[in-house]
Amino acid sequence: MPELPEMENYRKLLTQQLVGRTITAAAIHRVKSINTSVEQFQEEAVGSRLTQINRRAKYLLFSLASGKVLLLHLMLGGWMYCGTDRDKPDRTTQVELSFGEKTLYFIGLRLGYLHLLPPQEAMAALAGLGPEPLAENFTEAMFIDRFKGKGGRLKTALIDQKQIAGIGNCYSDEICFAAGIRPTQTCRELAEGDWSELFRSTRRVLTEATARGGYMESPLYAGDTLTGGFNEMCKVYDRSGEPCYRCGGTIVRTDISGRKTFYCERCQR
Structure with missing residues (x-):
């Protein structure tokens, strides 16, 4: 999607x-x-x-x-x-x-x-949507306030459009990998420092993915060389069974609330 x-x-x-x-x-x-x-x-x-x-x-x-x-x-x-x-x-x-x-x-x-x-x-x-994660006025404190102490899994929280807008299956996994945190963790298990790292990872991953045209590879028009450029940059998404680029561990797949989820079982704590 x-x-x-x-x-x-x-x-x-x-x-x-x-x-x-x-x-x-x-x-x-x-x-x-x-x-x-x-x-x-x-x-x-x-x-x-x-x-x-x-x-x-x-x-x-x-x-x-x-x-x-x-x-x-x-x-x-x-x-x-x-x-x-x-x-x-x-x-x-x-x-x-x-x-x-x-x-x-x-x-x-x-x-x-x-x-x-x-x-x-x-x-x-669109009134029920959460804030834009790349908006200049969306601060780390606001990010932490939306998630810290809430129930449920981290992946489920990140893709909840009422909490934060625009993140889905692919980028929730990529954000968690960049932060070194498993998407299977519950929100209540995470410390404030974890949420700070997730905020920075969210901004970093979404900014790079946007600059590279996202991960969907179908070109928008003849001669389009930008669209889909981030696909080869994905670290965990759709890489089940492959080695982790960061530590050499194995990327595993599980399902959370019916959604496929990928992470490294070695370096994502």
Whole structure:
């Protein structure tokens, strides 16, 4: 599932590719991916200029000159491609937004959605999210206050979008590895120094992953060499049975609340 770095990468690249352009056509191949009738979606979206793209947690908000917002959540398996019929991947698309010669293809949008909303409704849909972990005003003290002393496993706490926004399966494991702490630990077992290290690791891992285009390897457009650049940098995620880059121990996999979880059994205490 795309997480904060993947969605921020999409935001930056799509801003370069599409902002300022007008939606010239909209094709809906899966009606459940939108929140209106096909006719209403096309009537309100087509002919409107894309003015900006913002990100909140794992969501993208496409602001239109009409005043409406397209709220996107890709969910599990969702991704995008910006290009033409000649170079797009041979995959089923659920929604297509055309911007003249370029089309933005929404792929794997079977659990995710693209909703056309007034701005206030889009904001209301995001109201329950926790703070952005990379925000300048999000301090170490605030981070510790959100987690210290709470029940449950560390992994579960880090991916709780009400506590902190944008972290999912991959980066929760990478953050715990960077901090040298097992994601299987309970929050109450951790000392304040552990939380301080987790805060620093969160900022460090998410910043590097964003700069390298996230871990999802499917390019956003022809010639895109940035997207997916962090995949080869992952230290534990999806590396079960392989040696730890830090200590040579073995990366193990377990499940926490039904989510696959990876860590080094030797150097993560």
